[in-house]
Amino acid sequence: MSRTLLSALIALAIAAPCAAATNAKTTLTPEQARGREIYSKLISYKTSEGNGQVPVMAAWLAQQFRDAGIPDADIHLLPVGETASLVVRYRGDGTGGKPILLMAHMDVVAADPKDWTRDPFTLIEENGYFFGRGTSDVKDGVATLSSTFLRLKKEKFVPTRDLVIVFTGDEETQMATTQDLVNNHKDLLDADYALNYDGGGGTLEETGQPRTYSIQTAEKTYADYELTVHNPGGHSSWPRPDNAIYQLADALKKVQAYKFPTMWNDTTLAEFTAEGKVAPGELGAAMRDFAKNPRDEAAVERLTRDTSQIGRTRTTCVATMLRGGHAKNALPQSAVANINCRIFPGVAIEDVRKTLQEQVGPGVEVTTTDHPTASDASPLRPDVMEAVTRAIHKIHPGVQVVPNQASGASDGLYFRAAGIPTYGVGGMFIKDSDSFAHGLNERVPVKGFYDGLDYWYALMKDLGGKH
Ligand SMILES: [Zn+2]
Structure with missing residues (x-):
């Protein structure tokens, strides 16, 4: 319930x-x-x-x-x-x-x-x-x-x-x-x-x-993805220009900066119409404006600023776990991050993976884990x-x-x-x-x-x- x-x-x-x-x-x-x-x-x-x-x-x-x-x-x-x-x-x-x-x-x-x-x-x-x-x-x-x-x-x-x-x-x-x-x-x-x-x-x-x-x-669909970077590694006293941890860090900054497009369905609009009547102040106004016109940029911006609201109008993805390297004195041979996504109904799980792949570029492998199901x-x-x-x-x-x-x-x-x-x-x-x-x-x-x-x-x- x-x-x-x-x-x-x-x-x-x-x-x-x-x-x-x-x-x-x-x-x-x-x-x-x-x-x-x-x-x-x-x-x-x-x-x-x-x-x-x-x-x-x-x-x-x-x-x-x-x-x-x-x-x-x-x-x-x-x-x-x-x-x-x-x-x-x-x-x-x-x-x-x-x-x-x-x-x-x-x-x-x-x-x-x-x-x-x-x-x-x-x-x-x-x-x-x-x-x-x-x-x-x-x-x-x-x-x-x-x-x-x-x-x-x-x-x-x-x-x-x-x-x-x-x-x-x-x-x-x-x-x-x-x-x-x-x-x-x-x-x-x-x-x-x-x-x-x-x-x-x-x-x-x-x-x-x-x-x-x-x-x-x-x-919404729950899905996890892994970003993986592989590297030959080596001795840490001889640093190479490429490094799995640095590459993964760069990739994560790109995921952080990316915002999935605004989305809505009949349920979103009906919910915001009803809540807009009782929600206080500018949040209530943004809900009403969004329900009237979901392309209203000011309303979208206001809803996106609120952590309790952002997931209601789009897919969200966020880094939740990290692992990498195998010894303090060795160059990392791999680095992996978990990205947890809550996917807007109607969006394919594979499309979210492709979007993440486009953002991070070809040097980072993006895989879907745990067989999620979309609806x-x-x-x-x-x-x-x-x-x-x-x-x-x-x-x-x-x-x-x-x-x-x-x-x-x-x-x-x-x-x-x-x-x-x-x-x-x-x-x-x-x-x-x-x-x-x-x-x-x-x-x-x-x-x-x-x-x-x-x-x-x-x-x-x-x-x-x-x-
Ligand atoms: Zn139950």
Whole structure:
């Protein structure tokens, strides 16, 4: 789940008075009770890397779907090493077009019970929160998508198109299950688009009031490159005119001086339009000006000057590590620098390598390391944006819904790269001060979980219903 800069800016713009969280216990509806029961069961599986528990949890989920009447042929448990994916097809009547994928991941980041105040593998409700590893990243999503399927099945809802749950098994580590799906199970993923629970989401003021809702529509590509200079070397008492370290230093100065061209997409302009309304002073003005005309040089210059903004309008590359030489009294035979790049959606990884090569010249070797994957921004489809807005407004009427480009990577990256437009539309609203994903004492507001059930129920019925 990502927090957006927009929410941070609005937080600055609005002075939030303190209010004690209410903690009223209410009677649960049967759907809420079932959702909670599934959530609690999922938290109890230690699905962090190396425990082999993802397939066990997936098998338990598969049984719930079978019991609800989904035929075995539409339930696919796909092992990859010690983990697995689970794909479950809820058949529609086919009148509404291609299927919609509904994504989340079943694995969690490791949690050592010794470090936690409460047992991380028991769902504990306390003071208006659900505590436990995976409560926010992202077993809330697995529980919500699963229990919504079960509820719709019970109500004998027949969608106009197939709704397909795709739960991956190692999003937090290798993403091997994700790659296995897009490479080896294309038939299961044939879809109009994907909705990812593990992206987007809402933010709450410290008072508990909803602030904004973000739909994640794009992710920048993470890529590392190495600059390498080789040299015959020799004795340091006989310095030669060429020297691997000096050549590498010259090359690095060229990388430092180079600025990638300004770029934007529909998400960039929509984000700046929304943030420009609340961001203070000249930064807010630059956002508004850029949103109106991305070729406005003064606006570009102002945004580029701000380290928190520069990456939003271009590819960035920066030197992060160095190694070179082999002895204090020898001329270096090689020198290597790592260049870390965050590539704007739509730009090829190889094109960035070529640009770096052009900048540093032929004496320096530029190579791509670690097999990065690039993905395009997904189009801001009105049908998706409008349906998400309608469903969000059912739980938080009138809240502003804004597209968002993330700088990190999720499973959505591989789906976009495989040509499936992917929208991060998680249903949880949370305060910035309650965001403990990956950390200790991970938690979500109890109300956020139950609201999320209503939101996904509304969203699936809307997108899978007749229009
Ligand atoms: Zn996640």
